[in-house]
Amino acid sequence: MKINVNGEPQEVTASDLNAALAELGYRDAKVATAVNEEFVPAGGRASVVLQPGDRLEIVAPRQGG
Amino acid sequence: MAEFYGTEVASRLMLGTAQYPSPAILEQAFRRSGAGIATVSVRREAGGERAGGAFWDLVRQLGVSVLPNTAGCHSVREAVTTAHMARELFDTKWIKLEVIGHADTLQPDPFGLVEAARILTEDGFEVFPYTTEDVVLGERLLEAGCKVLMPWGAPIGTGLGLTNIYGLRTLRAQFPDIPMVVDAGLGLPSQAAMAMEMGFDAVLLNTAVAKAGDPAAMAEGFALGVKAGRLAFEADPMEPRDMAAPSTPLIGKAFLK
Numbered sequence: 460m461k462i463n464v465n466g467e468p469q470e471v472t473a474s475d476l477n478a479a480l481a482e483l484g485y486r487d488a489k490v491a492t493a494v495n496e497e498f499v500p501a502g503g504r505a506s507v508v509l510q511p512g513d514r515l516e517i518v519a520p521r522q523g524g
Numbered sequence: 525m526a527e528f529y530g531t532e533v534a535s536r537l538m539l540g541t542a543q544y545p546s547p548a549i550l551e552q553a554f555r556r557s558g559a560g561i562a563t564v565s566v567r568r569e570a571g572g573e574r575a576g577g578a579f580w581d582l583v584r585q586l587g588v589s590v591l592p593n594t595a596g597c598h599s600v601r602e603a604v605t606t607a608h609m610a611r612e613l614f615d616t617k618w619i620k621l622e623v624i625g626h627a628d629t630l631q632p633d634p635f636g637l638v639e640a641a642r643i644l645t646e647d648g649f650e651v652f653p654y655t656t657e658d659v660v661l662g663e664r665l666l667e668a669g670c671k672v673l674m675p676w677g678a679p680i681g682t683g684l685g686l687t688n689i690y691g692l693r694t695l696r697a698q699f700p701d702i703p704m705v706v707d708a709g710l711g712l713p714s715q716a717a718m719a720m721e722m723g724f725d726a727v728l729l730n731t732a733v734a735k736a737g738d739p740a741a742m743a744e745g746f747a748l749g750v751k752a753g754r755l756a757f758e759a760d761p762m763e764p765r766d767m768a769a770p771s772t773p774l775i776g777k778a779f780l781k
Contacts, residue, residue, distance in 0.1 A: 465568040484571025489580055491566065491609035496601060498608035516568065518609050519576020520583070522550075523565025523593045524540030524680070524708075524730030 460511040476504040479515070490519050526725045528672050528703055529618070529650040531589070535560035536720065537750045538591065538705065539743065540730025547582055549739050554586045557743035562588045563620055563728065565595050566610050576613070591652060593620040598633070600640045607644050619644060620674070620707075620728075622654045630680045630708075632656060638664045645669030654707055657691035659698050666702065673699070674707035674728065677719065681731045683711025686718055696723050713742075713749030720753025721761070 461470055464483060473479040476492060476499060492499045493516040499507050509515075525532040539559035544550035554562065562583060569576050583590060592610035597603035600623060607619045623640050625633025632655055641651045645668060653665050657675045665673060675695055678684035686692055687709065696704060706719040707728040716727045727750060736742035 465570070485569075488569065488571075488574060489577045489613065490569055491612045493605050493609060496605055498605050498612075500608075500612060516609075517571075518566040518606075518613070519569035519573075520580040520613050521565045521567040521576065522540075522542040522544075522579065523563050523595055524542045 460509070462509055462512065463514045465515070465517055471509070474508055476507040476509060476515070478505075479509055480504065480517070483517075485517060488519065490517050492517055526703065528652070533560040533589065533726075534558075535747070535750075536726040536754055537716075537747055538563065538707075538726055538728035539733060540728070541583065542730055543734035544739060550734075551582065551586065552740040553733055553743040554588065556740045556747065557733070558747045559743075560588055561591050561728075562586060563591045563593050563730065564610075564614065565593050566606060566613055580613075589618075590614050590616060591618050591620050592616065593654075594622045594640075595620075596624065597622060598624050598636075600636045600643070603636070603640045604643050604647075607640075607649060608647075611649065617648060617650045618652060619649050620652045620654060632676075634658065634661045634664075637661070638668050641665055641670050642668040652705070657688050657695050659691075659695055662695055662699060666699065672703045672705065674705045676708040677706045677715065677727075678709025680708045682709050683732055684709055685711060685715035689718075689722075692719070692724075693722055710746075713745040715749075716746050717749040717753035717756075720750055721756045723757050726750075 471479045473482045495514050526536050535558045537559045538561040539557050540563045592614045594603040594606040603623045623633045623636040644651050651670045652672050653670050654674050678687045703725045705726045705728050706724050710729045711732045733739050733743045
């Protein structure tokens with residue numbers, strides 16, 4: 460299915476968020492996630508079933524002021 | 525020592541981690557600043573990039589507390605979601621809350637700021653709101669649950685210093701027991717010293733150090749400025765007066781023609 464990952468269209472076969480992260484190359488990465496602007500805690504990713512068109516944000520620690 | 529939400533911090537200088545020429549210079553600047561708190565952010569990461577992990581390793585080596593921000597957020601929802609992501613990534617309840625209301629001045633949106641502060645406080649966050657010197661806004665933020673205020677000195681990244689000394693002095697005087705940090709707009713150590721002389725508990729800056737020709741030297745300059753200003757505040761400065769008053773005693777002066 461086609462979803463939106465960090466603003467870009469992506470094709471994923473995984474159905475839940477945890478599996479999608481692994482498929483997209485984030486396995487063991489230090490990232491936090493939101494789906495459709497709602498925060499999804501790491502412990503809750505496996506129970507989030509993705510739908511076509513979902514907007515997934517994947518962020519990591521960065522420099523800031 | 526300064527205290528924020530029950531945590532004592534030895535240094536009254538907080539330093540940002542952005543815009544340094546290299547990670548090595550960032551590290552040198554932090555060492556020479558003696559800063560006890562580093563601000564950080566969260567940003568999009570590509571699959572396989574692993575930049576976040578590398579940056580996090582660098583920050584942990586600095587041995588400082590981290591204060592994640594919601595920089596660049598223009599809506600309450602965006603700021604709240606960003607705060608939650610930051611809490612998970614940095615494992616801290618602290619959040620430097622920015623809800624930006626104006627693109628050119630990066631002035632806080634006071635209405636969104638108060639609403640986001642209330643939501644995040646109820647969610648268990650310890651909110652450091654990036655605010656203006658507005659006393660009414662300060663009061664609303666305290667009512668929303670904030671126990672720290674962070675008024676700007678000037679718009680972010682301008683280096684203009686304290687552009688409304690009267691307003692900052694008023695804010696400081698209105699809430700004498702609230703820890704306050706002058707956040708943003710400082711360009712020189714003398715400006716940081718002035719904020720500390722006025723009784724602010726700390727200063728937070730980034731661009732002034734990161735964009736200096738020699739960031740590490742500027743970091744130490746700010747550390748000294750902050751220390752000088754704080755010492756002066758604690759030393760109970762003299763009252764200024766309009767007319768001269770001789771400092772050398774007149775008694776005993778020779779009568780010479």
